Amino acid sequence: MQKQVVTVLGATGSIGCSTLDVLARHPERFEVFALTGAAQVERLVAQCVQFKPRFAVVLDERVAQDVRARLHPFALNTEVLVGAQALCDVSSAAEVTTVMAAIVGAAGLLPVMAAARAGKRILLANKEALVMAGGLMTAAVRQFGAQLAPIDSEHNAIYQCLPCNERGEIDNRAVASITLTASGGPFLKSSLSDLEHITPDQACAHPRWQMGRKISVDSATMMNKGLEVIEAHWLFGVPPEQINVVIHPQSIIHSMVNYVDGSSLAQLGHADMRVPIAHALAWPERIESGVSLLDLAAQGALEFYVPDLNKFKCLDLAFTALRAGGAAPIVLNAANECAVAAFLDQRIAYLDIARFNEMALNALDLATPQTLEDVVEADARTRAWMNAHVLHALV
Secondary structure: OOOEEEEEEOOOOHHHHHHHHHHHHOOOOEEEEEEEOOOOHHHHHHHHHHHOOOEEEEOOHHHHHHHHHHHHHHOOOOEEEEOHHHHHHHHHOOOOOEEEEOOOOHHHHHHHHHHHHOOOEEEEOOHHHHHHHHHHHHHHHHHHOOEEEEOOHHHHHHHHHOOEOOOOOEOOOOEEEEEEEEOOHHHOOOOOHHHHHOOHHHHOOOOOOOOOHHHHHHHHHOHHHHHHHHHHHHHHOOOHHHEEEEEOOOOOEEEEEEEOOOOEEEEEOOOOOHHHHHHHHHOOOOOOOOOOOOOHHHHOOOOOEOOOOOOOHHHHHHHHHHHHOOOHHHHHHHHHHHHHHHHHOOOOOOOHHHHHHHHHHHHOOOOOOOOHHHHHHHHHHHHHHHHHHHHHHHO
């Protein structure tokens, strides 16, 4: 068996750590080529010591010097690289077969596109790449013979329920609709008036799992699910009116596909990211992930609710942006990153996140970007507008 040679973008985050856990269980199948991180130096160093990659990549030279110094006593052959271009280089290197794209936010766009243009198998955990540049990304995948396998548990669930050819390309001709499930976050049972004085700590207190603070806030507002709606459109080729969202607090059913004959196929399992990671790494085979089998009798009742779009306004805005097309998803994503950062810094209120996102959609040019440079420019323009017209005034 020829080993897959893997670059893990965002190795020190939760998805990156789960990926390395799966890789470590199957050393006969996988070899690590590069690991990338940002500021979690101790974790990155420990990962390099364990997996001995050819390259480690960080974004700041001072962090790089720290990593080099800590690695020196281990006499590894790991070279520490710096900068955004280095992320692209380790994603497109000739030796690499597979790229786990787990960098959070817009920063993950360029290395994912580099991997697509190099014809790699891309395990996509960075939803912003498709949210910002869905048309360009999917066109590059087709043009350069790359493969795109979703890692988000919801999208991976749908992928498992759809017919695919030997290259993993989807046949959606008999699909009536798809249904994404959402946990509902910490404010599922709260009224809209209850949300007026929410603190960052309250918004980050997810009832089921611990995540980074930005994605935790997105889960609370359901913007995370809204971005997944946009991502699902590009991944599976379904229009907005064929994408549904249902709240399912137990997070056992990860999503489903509804077919024209009345059948619905769903993927069930524990809420552990090692399941979709193992599925995508080994496809079309299946390998052990370290996750226990599901016991439905022990689980008990499963609940489902229609999301309240007044309370979860960010989800409604995501559907609006998807229907509008053009640069609207780019604007929404960038505005939301700025608004969430301001909320976490306690410069704006929780409900202001959705309000400012809507303001940006209404104020900015939504013309369709023709190139990746256009995407980056639209993202930068939105962030500048948010800082100048909205957030800066509230400091």
